[in-house]
Amino acid sequence: MSFIQVRNVWQEYGDQTVLEGLRLNIEEGEFCALVGASGCGKSTFLRLLLGQERPSRGQILLDGQPLAAEPDASRGVVFQRYSVLPHLSVLDNVALGLELPRAPLLGRLFGHAKAEARAQAAALLHRVGLDHALDKYPSQLSGGMQQRLAIAQALIMKPRMLLLDEPFGALDPGIRKDMHALLLELWQETRLTVLMVTHDLSEGFTLGTRLLVFDKVRHDPQAPSAYGARITYDIPLNLDRHATREAVAALPAHVTERLKTA
Amino acid sequence: MRLINRKPGRSWRISLAILPFALLLIAYLAGSAARLADNPQDKLLPSVVQMADAVERMAFSEDPRSGRYLFWDDTAASLKRLGMGLAIAAVAGLSLGLLSGTLPLFGTSLSPLLTVVSMIPPLAILPVLFIVFGLDELSKVMLIVIGITPVIARDIEQRAREIPVELLIKAQTLGANTWTLILRVVLPQLLPRLLIALQLALGSAWLFLIAAEAIAATDGLGYRIFLVRRYLAMDVILPYVAWITLLAWLMDYGLKRLTRAAFPWYDGGRA
Numbered sequence: 001m002s003f004i005q006v007r008n009v010w011q012e013y014g015d016q017t018v019l020e021g022l023r024l025n026i027e028e029g030e031f032c033a034l035v036g037a038s039g040c041g042k043s044t045f046l047r048l049l050l051g052q053e054r055p056s057r058g059q060i061l062l063d064g065q066p067l068a069a070e071p072d073a074s075r076g077v078v079f080q081r082y083s084v085l086p087h088l089s090v091l092d093n094v095a096l097g098l099e100l101p102r103a104p105l106l107g108r109l110f111g112h113a114k115a116e117a118r119a120q121a122a123a124l125l126h127r128v129g130l131d132h133a134l135d136k137y138p139s140q141l142s143g144g145m146q147q148r149l150a151i152a153q154a155l156i157m158k159p160r161m162l163l164l165d166e167p168f169g170a171l172d173p174g175i176r177k178d179m180h181a182l183l184l185e186l187w188q189e190t191r192l193t194v195l196m197v198t199h200d201l202s203e204g205f206t207l208g209t210r211l212l213v214f215d216k217v218r219h220d221p222q223a224p225s226a227y228g229a230r231i232t233y234d235i236p237l238n239l240d241r242h243a244t245r246e247a248v249a250a251l252p253a254h255v256t257e258r259l260k261t262a
Numbered sequence: 263m264r265l266i267n268r269k270p271g272r273s274w275r276i277s278l279a280i281l282p283f284a285l286l287l288i289a290y291l292a293g294s295a296a297r298l299a300d301n302p303q304d305k306l307l308p309s310v311v312q313m314a315d316a317v318e319r320m321a322f323s324e325d326p327r328s329g330r331y332l333f334w335d336d337t338a339a340s341l342k343r344l345g346m347g348l349a350i351a352a353v354a355g356l357s358l359g360l361l362s363g364t365l366p367l368f369g370t371s372l373s374p375l376l377t378v379v380s381m382i383p384p385l386a387i388l389p390v391l392f393i394v395f396g397l398d399e400l401s402k403v404m405l406i407v408i409g410i411t412p413v414i415a416r417d418i419e420q421r422a423r424e425i426p427v428e429l430l431i432k433a434q435t436l437g438a439n440t441w442t443l444i445l446r447v448v449l450p451q452l453l454p455r456l457l458i459a460l461q462l463a464l465g466s467a468w469l470f471l472i473a474a475e476a477i478a479a480t481d482g483l484g485y486r487i488f489l490v491r492r493y494l495a496m497d498v499i500l501p502y503v504a505w506i507t508l509l510a511w512l513m514d515y516g517l518k519r520l521t522r523a524a525f526p527w528y529d530g531g532r533a
């Protein structure tokens with residue numbers, strides 16, 4: 001049985017269909033890169049997996065159980081923006097994830113427990129290269145540092161699933177490369193299941209074990225919002241490079257031209 | 263250079279800021295001198311010496327009847343009412359706004375109510391307050407509370423809704439329940455907004471205080487001003503008004519400094 005099972009999921013907002021008939025199985029430990037045209041519903045799909053929204057039709061199973069209908073600690077997320085809490089220092093942003101589950105009444109730990117949580121958070125921040133900025137506020141960090149903080153914040157929870165919505169979209173190519181290396185390292189260590197939305201096809205190749213392409217199959221010129229997107233291509237990337245390249249070369253032009261290729 | 267791009271230098275800035283005050287002062291002194299030269303008994307524009315005398319009388323000598331220093335008694339009475347009113351309104355406004363802005367189930371019924379209640383002119387229900395709470399301290403404090411709580415609550419509600427939903431989702435993935443989410447994520451982000459809301463509500467709070475004191479009180483800055491009005495005692499009224507203005511300005515300044523000092527992460531406060 002697959003870790004995540006997406007069974008015929010539709011998502012509709014009013015009379016706008018965004019996703020239609022999504023069927024997908026994802027194994028534990030996979031790194032899926034999600035690509036597709038802007039507005040085709042990639043973020044919507046992540047919101048469904050996160051439990052932020054319920055699908056209009058269909059069902060998502062996690063370990064064979066229906067997905068919890070609200071976000072919880074088993075699913076981490078990094079948004080493109082607003083991922084870290086502006087009123088907490090870098091250290092507290094990460095330590096918060098250790099404090100909240102253990103202190104359901106006050107939301108904070110004291111004394112020894114607090115020191116331990118902070119030490120654990122500092123160790124993880126050291127891993128993502130933020131150990132010199134522990135006392136800074138997020139607004140004092142660069143974009144890349146903020147995203148590294150967001151990743152550390154999500155990982156401290158040891159989630160089974162990590163959802164990334166264009167986490168590096170706003171970063172320049174050099175920093176992006178560093179972030180890729182960091183993310184791969186952390187993923188190989190933890191073997192968690194990652195779903196990452198990206199507009200950068202090469203990013204998908206470097207990181208993913210599997211590439212999912214979202215696209216509309218049906219079009220109605222009179223009612224552009226009548227039909228939603230499906231997963232039109234599902235390409236395993238951990239096969240030999242040759243097969244991968246052939247599969248990607250076979251992608252239709254209208255899919256690839258909207259994406260930045262390597 | 264275009265006017266929009268011209269900025270005053272450092273020394274100019276101070277002079278330009280002082281200029282309007284200086285002009286007003288000169289105009290007043292000239293007017294006062296002219297009227298007093300015309301008629302030494304004139305009460306409308308008292309001279310600086312006359313006002314200094316009045317301050318001496320009110321603030322630095324005992325009142326012959328009560329043996330008290332009226333100016334300081336008035337100040338203490340007014341500040342006490344104002345402080346209590348502001349404190350209660352801050353707590354009530356924060357709680358209502360926070361509940362209404364964060365929890366949809368509360369907001370659905372609380373939000374329309376707040377909107378309507380904030381439309382009631384507080385002074386129009388002042389008689390009701392006097393009838394319900396009596397003529398003493400409580401009704402004056404209540405007027406301030408009723409006058410500014412809805413404004414603060416609506417502001418806080420709005421700010422709570424402006425917190426990006428991503429942050430609320432994020433906190434839930436970090437293991438927050440509703441209560442700890444409010445305690446550790448929403449509330450700390452709203453506190454600087456509360457101080458700013460208070461700062462903006464200060465003007466109304468003073469207005470309601472003076473109004474309540476003018477109508478029913480036996481001490482207080484507003485009471486004194488309206489009392490001596492019967493004798494056209496401008497030499498007392500003007501220093502009192504200046505004193506009230508100074509107090510209000512100091513509170514405004516204090517709140518601003520507090521916002522900056524207590525919430526260094528808050529960018530909006532720096533602007």
Ligand SMILES: Nc1ncnc2c1ncn2[C@@H]1O[C@H](COP(=O)(O)OP(=O)(O)OP(=O)(O)O)[C@@H](O)[C@H]1O
Nearest residue numbers: 013014016018036037038039040041042043044045
């Ligand atoms: N809550 C909502 N109510 C109504 N429509 C929505 C809602 N959320 C998303 N949509 C619509 O769903 C469509 C898909 O949005 P989504 O954000 O998932 O796209 P996306 O693939 O992530 O795009 P991008 O690559 O630009 O981020 C859009 O047309 C959007 O207008």
Ligand SMILES: [Mg+2]
Nearest residue numbers: 042043044165
């Ligand atoms: Mg998106």
